[in-house]
Amino acid sequence: MTDPSSVLDRMIRKFERRAPLDNGDRKALRTLPHRVQTIEPGMYVVRDGETPTRSCLIVEGFAYRHKVTVEGARQIVSVHIPGDFIDLDGALLNVSDHNVQALSRCEIAFFPRAAMQQLILDHPRVAMAMWVDTLIDGSIFREWVVNVGRRDARSRIAHLLCEFARRLEVAGLAHEYRYELPMTQEQLADATGLTPVHVNRTLQTLAREGLIERNRRFVAIPRWEALRKVAGFSETYLHLDQVKSNGSPPTQ
Amino acid sequence: MTDPSSVLDRMIRKFERRAPLDNGDRKALRTLPHRVQTIEPGMYVVRDGETPTRSCLIVEGFAYRHKVTVEGARQIVSVHIPGDFIDLDGALLNVSDHNVQALSRCEIAFFPRAAMQQLILDHPRVAMAMWVDTLIDGSIFREWVVNVGRRDARSRIAHLLCEFARRLEVAGLAHEYRYELPMTQEQLADATGLTPVHVNRTLQTLAREGLIERNRRFVAIPRWEALRKVAGFSETYLHLDQVKSNGSPPTQ
DNA sequence: ACTTCGCGACAACCTAAGTTAGGACAGACC
DNA sequence: GGTCTGTCCTAACTTAGGTTGTCGCGAAGT
Numbered sequence: 001m002t003d004p005s006s007v008l009d010r011m012i013r014k015f016e017r018r019a020p021l022d023n024g025d026r027k028a029l030r031t032l033p034h035r036v037q038t039i040e041p042g043m044y045v046v047r048d049g050e051t052p053t054r055s056c057l058i059v060e061g062f063a064y065r066h067k068v069t070v071e072g073a074r075q076i077v078s079v080h081i082p083g084d085f086i087d088l089d090g091a092l093l094n095v096s097d098h099n100v101q102a103l104s105r106c107e108i109a110f111f112p113r114a115a116m117q118q119l120i121l122d123h124p125r126v127a128m129a130m131w132v133d134t135l136i137d138g139s140i141f142r143e144w145v146v147n148v149g150r151r152d153a154r155s156r157i158a159h160l161l162c163e164f165a166r167r168l169e170v171a172g173l174a175h176e177y178r179y180e181l182p183m184t185q186e187q188l189a190d191a192t193g194l195t196p197v198h199v200n201r202t203l204q205t206l207a208r209e210g211l212i213e214r215n216r217r218f219v220a221i222p223r224w225e226a227l228r229k230v231a232g233f234s235e236t237y238l239h240l241d242q243v244k245s246n247g248s249p250p251t252q
Numbered sequence: 253m254t255d256p257s258s259v260l261d262r263m264i265r266k267f268e269r270r271a272p273l274d275n276g277d278r279k280a281l282r283t284l285p286h287r288v289q290t291i292e293p294g295m296y297v298v299r300d301g302e303t304p305t306r307s308c309l310i311v312e313g314f315a316y317r318h319k320v321t322v323e324g325a326r327q328i329v330s331v332h333i334p335g336d337f338i339d340l341d342g343a344l345l346n347v348s349d350h351n352v353q354a355l356s357r358c359e360i361a362f363f364p365r366a367a368m369q370q371l372i373l374d375h376p377r378v379a380m381a382m383w384v385d386t387l388i389d390g391s392i393f394r395e396w397v398v399n400v401g402r403r404d405a406r407s408r409i410a411h412l413l414c415e416f417a418r419r420l421e422v423a424g425l426a427h428e429y430r431y432e433l434p435m436t437q438e439q440l441a442d443a444t445g446l447t448p449v450h451v452n453r454t455l456q457t458l459a460r461e462g463l464i465e466r467n468r469r470f471v472a473i474p475r476w477e478a479l480r481k482v483a484g485f486s487e488t489y490l491h492l493d494q495v496k497s498n499g500s501p502p503t504q
Numbered sequence: 505a506c507t508t509c510g511c512g513a514c515a516a517c518c519t520a521a522g523t524t525a526g527g528a529c530a531g532a533c534c
Numbered sequence: 535g536g537t538c539t540g541t542c543c544t545a546a547c548t549t550a551g552g553t554t555g556t557c558g559c560g561a562a563g564t
Contacts, residue, residue: 049488067394070484073402077394089391092384097391097489117380124376128369131383132344138386139341139349141393142319142329149400149445150325153521184541193401198521200543232322236301237349405551436511450551452513 007059007109008032010083015129018242025123032119034111039063039102041182045087046100052090054110058082061106062182066190067098076191078140079103079164079183083171085133091116104182136239143237148193151232153202156192158231161212165221166235170244177221206230259311259361260284262335267381270494277375284371286363291315291354293434297339298352304342306362310334313358314434318442319350328443330392331355331416331435335423337385343368356434388491395489400445403484405454408444410483413464417473418487422496429473458482 012029015021021029036059039045045056045063058080065086066076077098080086086100091113102108120127140163147159164181168174185203189196206212211227213220221227264281267273273281288311291297297308297315310332317338318328329350332338338352343365354360372379392415399411416433420426437455441448458464463479465472473479 065394067398069398069402070486075398075402077397089387092380093387093391093491094493095488095491097491098394120380120383121376124373124379127376127379127383128344128372131372131379131386134383134386134390135341135345138390138393139345141390141397142317142350145329145393145396145400146319146321146327148397150321150327185543186541195522196542197523197544201521204543234322236347239345239347239349241346438511447552448512449514449553453551456513 007036007057008034011057014083014244015126017244018129018132019125021125025126028119028123029126032111033115034109036107036109039106039108041102041104043102044099045102045108046090046096046098048096048099050096051094052087052096052113054112055085055090055116056087056111057085057109059107059109062103063100063106063108064103064187064191065098065100074190075193076187077144078137079191081167081171081173085130088130088134091120103187132242136243139237139239153192153194153198154205155231156194157188157199157202158206158211158227159233160188160192161219161221162228162231162233163238164219165224166238166240170240177224179219180217181219182217259288259309260286263309266335266496267378269496270381270384271377273377277378280371280375281378284363285367286361288359288361291358291360293354293356295354296351297354297360298342298348298350300348300351302348304339304345304348304365306364307337307342307368308339308363309337309361311359311361314355315352315358315360316355316439316443317350317352326442327445328439329396330389331443333419333423333425337382340382340386343372355439384494388495391489391491405444405446405450406457407483408446409440409451409454410458410463410479411485412440412444413471413473414480414483414485415490416471417476418490418492422492429476431471432469433471434469
């Protein structure tokens with residue numbers, strides 16, 4: 001199912017849209033030492049406070065980053081989908097400042113820290129392409145600060161659902177604003193800074209108004225423009241022009 | 253007051269702690285084309301939606317990044333101090349996703365986008381050092397998501413004040429947890445996702461309890477450990493070991 | 505000396521969201 | 535078939551923080 005070479009090839013294709021790579025760059029990426037591993041839902045990939053030894057890329061499945069306050073409250077700070085290079089931090093920072101946990105069953109490719117650093121030093125075009133990933137991550141974090149800081153529950157949840165719709169669409173995992181979202185309401189609460197009870201109330205209101213449809217872990221947005229407006233969602237911050245992996249066939 | 257060469261030299265010293273630079277790297281940094289400009293308080297340095305043409309570094313003064321929701325609510329997503337490379341986004345992303353505005357009167361060094369990109373491609377060690385700045389920014393954004401999402405007003409404000417104390421101390425601008433913070437209560441509100449009224453209430457409570465002292469724009473934290481505890485502040489996320497500019501004399 | 509303006513202080517009232525505590529149901533496991 | 539366990543749903547009640555509006559003061563301008 002996960003042809004190991006295709007993982008790197010997809011990455012090469014994505015990076016190629018950012019900076020023209022030469023044969024050496026492509027070869028370096030293709031021969032980058034790595035190990036693909038299956039991670040069960042709920043398992044930790046990175047732990048807060050650890051000394052990182054590797055970077056990783058999600059091949060299949062969903063994962064999220066979160067932090068826990070001293071009082072024990074959990075805040076999810078990002079959700080990652082297949083193709084996302086998570087934990088580039090692990091290549092250059094000396095200590096992890098957050099946890100990374102699998103949301104669904106994942107296939108994750110791990111790259112040793114030393115190999116990443118070597119790659120960066122030897123192949124500046126590749127480094128530049130990866131750095132763009134870090135910058136886009138930062139942009140999404142900023143939008144999350146806004147979401148949690150200045151939007152009410154209704155807009156907050158709507159915004160999250162809009163973000164997922166667009167990111168998954170670009171990754172070829174959503175079609176016509178329908179997608180699978182393997183998150184419980186408690187996790188949605190931790191991502192939006194709300195309580196599970198209030199997430200429930202709000203989801204139901206949105207559903208009653210026909211702004212979203214859901215059963216189990218599937219979400220559909222029947223009236224995109226309406227939900228977009230409720231969310232105050234504008235996709236600039238996703239920098240999608242620099243994200244498209246060019247790897248999945250267009251909806252047909 | 254701002255010897256232009258010292259700006260770059262300080263940057264070189266900071267980067268040198270992250271990756272060993274060679275003479276070529278140092279020379280490239282020293283000859284990096286740039287223009288230092290004075291920006292009055294409240295003036296915009298970058299505007300949301302613009303096509304960026306340059307990157308910038310704060311030489312002197314404070315600046316902040318913010319976004320405005322469709323409803324007109326403002327959220328400050330980061331505050332920057334002298335020595336901070338802001339808007340590395342401007343070197344690699346194709347559109348600005350937020351505003352950057354001067355908080356106090358600033359001296360800002362601007363670097364053209366093309367020159368930055370050339371520097372990155374020609375000097376991978378320098379790129380790596382700058383990339384670390386982007387990663388640390390990201391880490392701070394994550395902590396802000398937690399702050400705004402999962403802490404109450406009291407801890408939120410305490411946390412912000414703790415963060416400033418440590419960052420300014422490392423930059424040589426705070427001593428024994430005393431520093432100047434050129435922010436109005438309204439701006440503090442926009443940074444914490446609260447209302448100015450509630451910021452006022454909360455600051456007064458903290459002051460009444462002897463956890464902070466303030467007059468005008470000066471803040472002092474007489475009992476660091478106590479405030480740290482109220483905030484639930486742990487400085488890991490600042491990655492201070494990779495931040496120290498090595499440029500300012502230690503407190504003596 | 506008077507006015508304007510930006511900020512901070514303070515009070516009264518209101519509401520969005522949190523808290524607590526159940527119950528219903530589906531899958532997994534014995 | 536029964537028992538967990540996790541997730542969703544619901545209701546009643548509470549509260550942290552928002553809203554609105556007024557006042558005071560110091561700095562800057564005329």
